[in-house]
Amino acid sequence: MGELLNIFIKSAFIENLALSYFLGMCSYLAVSKTVKTAFGLGLAVIFVLGITMPINWVINNYLLSETGLFQTDLTFLRLILFIAVIASMVQLVEMVVEKFSPSLYNSLGIFLPLITVNCAILGGSLFMVSKEYNFMESVSFGLGGGFGWFLAIIAIAAIREKIKYSQVPPALRGLGMAFMLTGLMGLAFMSLMGIDPSAF
Amino acid sequence: MHSTNQIIRFVLIMTSLVALVLSLMYTGLKGTHELNEAIYAKKAILAAVQNKLGIDASSLPVEEVQEIFDSSIKQEVYDMKGNLLTPAQVEASGYKGGLAENVDINKEAKKPESERILPMYKFKDGDNEFTILSVQGKGLWDVIWGNIALEKDMKTIAGVDFDHKGETPGLGAEIKDNKAWKKQFVGKSIYDAAGNFTGVAVIKGGAKEPTWQVDGISGATITADGVGEMLKRGLNYYGPVLDKMKKS
Amino acid sequence: MAQAQVAAKQSSIGFGKAERKLLTDPLDSNNPVTVQVLGICSALAVTTGMKNALVMAIAVVFVTMFSNMITSALRNSIPKAVRMIVQLIIIATLVTIVELTLKAVAFDSYKQLSVFIGLIITNCIVMGRLEAFAMANGPYKSMLDGIGNGVGYGIILLMVAFVRELFGKGELFGAKIIGNTPEYLLDTTTTWGLGWYANNNLMVLFPSAMFVIGAIIWAHRAWNPSLVDVS
Numbered sequence: 001m002g003e004l005l006n007i008f009i010k011s012a013f014i015e016n017l018a019l020s021y022f023l024g025m026c027s028y029l030a031v032s033k034t035v036k037t038a039f040g041l042g043l044a045v046i047f048v049l050g051i052t053m054p055i056n057w058v059i060n061n062y063l064l065s066e067t068g069l070f071q072t073d074l075t076f077l078r079l080i081l082f083i084a085v086i087a088s089m090v091q092l093v094e095m096v097v098e099k100f101s102p103s104l105y106n107s108l109g110i111f112l113p114l115i116t117v118n119c120a121i122l123g124g125s126l127f128m129v130s131k132e133y134n135f136m137e138s139v140s141f142g143l144g145g146g147f148g149w150f151l152a153i154i155a156i157a158a159i160r161e162k163i164k165y166s167q168v169p170p171a172l173r174g175l176g177m178a179f180m181l182t183g184l185m186g187l188a189f190m191s192l193m194g195i196d197p198s199a200f
Numbered sequence: 201m202h203s204t205n206q207i208i209r210f211v212l213i214m215t216s217l218v219a220l221v222l223s224l225m226y227t228g229l230k231g232t233h234e235l236n237e238a239i240y241a242k243k244a245i246l247a248a249v250q251n252k253l254g255i256d257a258s259s260l261p262v263e264e265v266q267e268i269f270d271s272s273i274k275q276e277v278y279d280m281k282g283n284l285l286t287p288a289q290v291e292a293s294g295y296k297g298g299l300a301e302n303v304d305i306n307k308e309a310k311k312p313e314s315e316r317i318l319p320m321y322k323f324k325d326g327d328n329e330f331t332i333l334s335v336q337g338k339g340l341w342d343v344i345w346g347n348i349a350l351e352k353d354m355k356t357i358a359g360v361d362f363d364h365k366g367e368t369p370g371l372g373a374e375i376k377d378n379k380a381w382k383k384q385f386v387g388k389s390i391y392d393a394a395g396n397f398t399g400v401a402v403i404k405g406g407a408k409e410p411t412w413q414v415d416g417i418s419g420a421t422i423t424a425d426g427v428g429e430m431l432k433r434g435l436n437y438y439g440p441v442l443d444k445m446k447k448s
Numbered sequence: 449m450a451q452a453q454v455a456a457k458q459s460s461i462g463f464g465k466a467e468r469k470l471l472t473d474p475l476d477s478n479n480p481v482t483v484q485v486l487g488i489c490s491a492l493a494v495t496t497g498m499k500n501a502l503v504m505a506i507a508v509v510f511v512t513m514f515s516n517m518i519t520s521a522l523r524n525s526i527p528k529a530v531r532m533i534v535q536l537i538i539i540a541t542l543v544t545i546v547e548l549t550l551k552a553v554a555f556d557s558y559k560q561l562s563v564f565i566g567l568i569i570t571n572c573i574v575m576g577r578l579e580a581f582a583m584a585n586g587p588y589k590s591m592l593d594g595i596g597n598g599v600g601y602g603i604i605l606l607m608v609a610f611v612r613e614l615f616g617k618g619e620l621f622g623a624k625i626i627g628n629t630p631e632y633l634l635d636t637t638t639t640w641g642l643g644w645y646a647n648n649n650l651m652v653l654f655p656s657a658m659f660v661i662g663a664i665i666w667a668h669r670a671w672n673p674s675l676v677d678v679s
């Protein structure tokens with residue numbers, strides 16, 4: 001249990017997908033103009049990461065690996081299968097949410113298609129493979145990574161809402177400033193690197 | 201509008217086409233991939249002695265790497281008690297080929313300590329005689345590993361090469377990229393003046409014992425400490441073998 | 449009748465003003481990175497050195513070009529319901545081809561780029577161009593659009609890598625340009641002409657890519673004021 005919490009904290013704060021690896025930057029920059037939309041996208045990312053990570057773990061370990069179902073090394077199909085799982089999961093989640101909770105669909109729905117091409121999702125799965133996590137660890141990594149991404153996008157959205165009232169040079173306004181801010185936030189997050197999560 | 205049948209047909213044709221193309225490519229390139237993988241590992245071993253030999257391991261052509269390995273390197277594998285293992289015994293531990301180059305040091309680190317096997321490369325070319333040992337440890341983010349070359353006296357370091365899985369570029373990754381830092385290790389002894397095993401300690405803020413300590417890397421204390429820990433523990437594993445070799 | 453002729457002219461394979469525009473627009477006023485804000489993730493991670501950035505740029509041009517072409521050729525037969533997955537599978541196949549090829553011919557780059565080759569799949573440039581252009585235009589034009597966008601992306605990548613490698617390591621393509629050689633740290637007599645420059649380690653770290661891209665956007669918009677964000 002402690003190990004799982006350790007991975008959660010590590011993936012959420014120390015190895016933050018958005019601010020340490022800069023994954024999912026396209027949607028991170030495009031949807032962070034207001035806190036409200038950022039909140040919706042952030043939730044959707046936690047949701048999808050939490051679901052796809054364990055599925056991809058099962059696929060990687062029981063279908064693609066040499067000790068899996070086919071007894072041959074099929075890792076060259078990894079990218080295709082991972083992205084297919086992510087795309088179909090996103091569509092499935094979209095349909096299920098639409099059917100059972102229209103209110104949630106209204107707040108999350110428009111972001112779901114965006115998530116398929118969010119590199120944080122595929123990146124998370126690829127990191128999971130390279131870090132050789134077991135099943136429960138990959139669930140924890142997925143949820144932690146999603147939570148970290150959620151925190152990062154909320155933070156940048158809040159700053160961007162405030163900075164609208166500042167005197168930024170016209171050519172730097174908007175996008176340029178968002179890049180600078182993310183860089184500064186990334187620097188700030190680097191200071192968390194030395195933390196030993198097993199101390200919690 | 202497409203009917204369900206059409207959709208299914210389209211998807212089936214497409215997936216089989218994709219799978220066919222990729223499997224053909226994969227099987228076609230598999231040999232090259234395996235060769236590249238092996239050469240990459242061999243270059244890392246040669247990198248530990250590259251300064252002594254005056255070569256640049258990373259830019260050596262494939263044939264030359266093979267040539268050096270065939271003519272001047274003798275590969276041996278030992279168990280934790282210092283007994284030489286036969287290729288069949290190494291294969292029994294799960295490494296096809298049974299040579300030292302087939303041993304995956306990161307896989308070994310997951311076994312209980314007493315069951316591990318240790319690869320060793322004996323380099324001999326004229327006057328140049330080195331023993332190259334492989335060590336594995338933990339950096340800040342993930343595993344780090346390296347090859348350490350010892351001089352003929354079995355205690356002075358002739359050269360080192362480190363690699364890592366995911367250290368931060370510019371900070372922890374300096375253990376691999378910073379040639380000057382790696383050069384510090386050359387000439388250090390893994391025993392102190394009294395003959396006790398010490399490894400090589402990495403000291404934050406500057407080395408005090410010039411014979412067996414080196415400076416740390418600013419901004420990468422944990423990774424640099426990891427290197428020190430790796431050397432101390434990893435080289436100690438070879439203790440029984442080194443003792444035997446010194447006696448003979 | 450006249451319209452049909454124009455249409456026929458446009459769909460024929462030639463290289464006129466319209467085709468040139470497809471190639472040059474993404475280099476400036478419609479740049480995928482600085483204007484469309486697509487494909488940032490990989491732009492940040494692989495720009496510590498010119499060599500990696502160049503390999504990545506070539507890989508992306510290859511993928512955008514062929515994915516645009518293939519999708520455009522299939523655009524009338526792809527069933528709407530599975531459109532997105534079909535597009536992703538086309539991209540993923542091309543990326544896997546790139547990965548297998550790199551592993552065979554440029555193993556060092558393959559090792560260094562690691563997961564970021566796979567992440568070309570989710571590089572929004574590829575998907576974005578498929579949706580915005582290839583689904584509505586012919587294969588030839590789509591191919592040109594793919595090349596244009598891939599190159600526009602590659603240029604930014606190389607610009608960022610240039611700044612980061614030169615000021616972070618004092619090197620370009622691994623060759624020493626400014627600052628002292630690493631040997632200087634151990635032996636202060638081995639100095640040379642440009643030894644006064646001390647490497648700025650910040651430039652090697654991830655966040656610096658953000659600052660460099662931010663500065664490029666700033667310069668780009670100051671030079672071309674029609675792009676300034678009014679909101």
